Amino acid sequence: MNIDSVEKGLVIDHIQAGKAMQIYQYLNLDKMDCSVAIIKNAKSKKTGKKDIIKIEDNITMDFKVLGFIDPNITINVIDNGVIIKKIKLELPSVIENVVKCKNPRCITSVEQEIVHKFKLTDKEKKIYRCVYCDTAYEQN
Amino acid sequence: MNIDSVEKGLVIDHIQAGKAMQIYQYLNLDKMDCSVAIIKNAKSKKTGKKDIIKIEDNITMDFKVLGFIDPNITINVIDNGVIIKKIKLELPSVIENVVKCKNPRCITSVEQEIVHKFKLTDKEKKIYRCVYCDTAYEQN
Numbered sequence: 001m002n003i004d005s006v007e008k009g010l011v012i013d014h015i016q017a018g019k020a021m022q023i024y025q026y027l028n029l030d031k032m033d034c035s036v037a038i039i040k041n042a043k044s045k046k047t048g049k050k051d052i053i054k055i056e057d058n059i060t061m062d063f064k065v066l067g068f069i070d071p072n073i074t075i076n077v078i079d080n081g082v083i084i085k086k087i088k089l090e091l092p093s094v095i096e097n098v099v100k101c102k103n104p105r106c107i108t109s110v111e112q113e114i115v116h117k118f119k120l121t122d123k124e125k126k127i128y129r130c131v132y133c134d135t136a137y138e139q140n
Numbered sequence: 141m142n143i144d145s146v147e148k149g150l151v152i153d154h155i156q157a158g159k160a161m162q163i164y165q166y167l168n169l170d171k172m173d174c175s176v177a178i179i180k181n182a183k184s185k186k187t188g189k190k191d192i193i194k195i196e197d198n199i200t201m202d203f204k205v206l207g208f209i210d211p212n213i214t215i216n217v218i219d220n221g222v223i224i225k226k227i228k229l230e231l232p233s234v235i236e237n238v239v240k241c242k243n244p245r246c247i248t249s250v251e252q253e254i255v256h257k258f259k260l261t262d263k264e265k266k267i268y269r270c271v272y273c274d275t276a277y278e279q280n
Contacts, residue, residue: 021170029180030161036180041173 009034011076011083012053012066017041019070020051026069026098027061034059064092068128093120095128099137106133149174151216152193152206157181159210160191166209166238167201169193204232208268233260235268239277246273 015023020038029036034057044050066073067089077085095118101108108114108130118128118137128137155163160178169176174197184190206213207229217225235258241248248254248270258268258277268277 018170030158033181035182038178038180040169040176040178042175 006054006056006078007081008079009057010053010055010059011078012055013050013074013076014044014046014072015051015053016070016072017047017049017051020053023053023066023069023073026065027059029053029055032057032059063087063089065095065098067092068095068098071126091120091123091126094118099128101130101133101135101137103130103133103135106130106135108132146194146196146218147221148219149197150193150195150199151218152195153190153214153216154184154186154212155191155193156210156212157187157189157191160193162209163193163206163213166205167199169195172197172199174199203227203229205235205238207232208235208238211266231260231263231266234258239268241270241273241275241277243270243273243275246270246275248272 012023018040020040024030024036024038032055034055036056037052037054039052039054041049042052063075066075068091071089071091073089075087075089076083077087097116099118100116101118103109108116114132117131119131121127121129121136129135130137152163158180160180164170164176164178172195174195176196177192177194179192179194181189182192203215206215208231211229211231213229215227215229216223217227237256239258240256241258243249248256254272257271259271261267261269261276269275270277
């Protein structure tokens with residue numbers, strides 16, 4: 001199943017199969033008026049299956065967060081039907097207010113209005129730790 | 141934005157813009173291994189905007205429930221790239237275990253394991269009432 005090319009917008013490609021919906025939520029695409037296409041379990045030469053999101057609009061967003069969800073994602077910025085920019089993502093070194101610390105004794109669990117902040121402590125194993133209590137965040 | 145035709149599967153068309161995700165949840169499409177494409181806010185000649193879902197597989201499902209979500213939906217059953225069946229939906233007269241009664245005093249709110257059952261009492265105004273306590277269900 002293919003979607004024809006976007007005239008102006010973004011193509012978020014090579015999303016791990018099944019993760020598109022999570023990205024859809026993160027980017028608040030449900031609240032947008034522009035055309036959005038989500039293809040789940042599209043055929044991929046590399047990985048067998050992948051997800052793709054196409055957005056028919058220029059949205060400004062924090063691409064770094066997507067790197068946290070799935071660092072293998074590529075983002076193609078399209079104008080006049082041509083890819084004008086290709087963005088390769090990577091694991092961000094710090095993420096703020098994306099996920100919450102699960103330690104019930106962590107200050108972020110007790111106090112409100114504190115920035116939920118995690119640091120990448122092990123790039124190989126993709127381990128993030130809460131900067132306040134050092135608890136590792138477990139990604140599903 | 142278009143998606144090329146499905147070889148074998150279903151095309152759920154004329155979904156009210158913004159409602160595709162609700163249908164996606166109802167049909168448990170997130171748990172399926174087949175290719176699924178969701179197009180939100182696609183251009184439509186009739187209504188300006190619409191959502192479309194394409195499923196590259198033959199799934200058995202309760203189409204009636206979709207009529208409750210949006211009676212204007214059409215379902216095209218596709219085989220060998222050709223539409224072999226067109227299903228027009230309508231408001232189902234009875235829905236079971238699709239939505240819950242919001243009346244805290246309703247028996248379905250108090251007792252567990254009771255079938256949540258609503259009857260269509262006003263077709264014009266699309267009003268469904270709980271068969272136990274007569275409370276109207278308000279659709280968003």
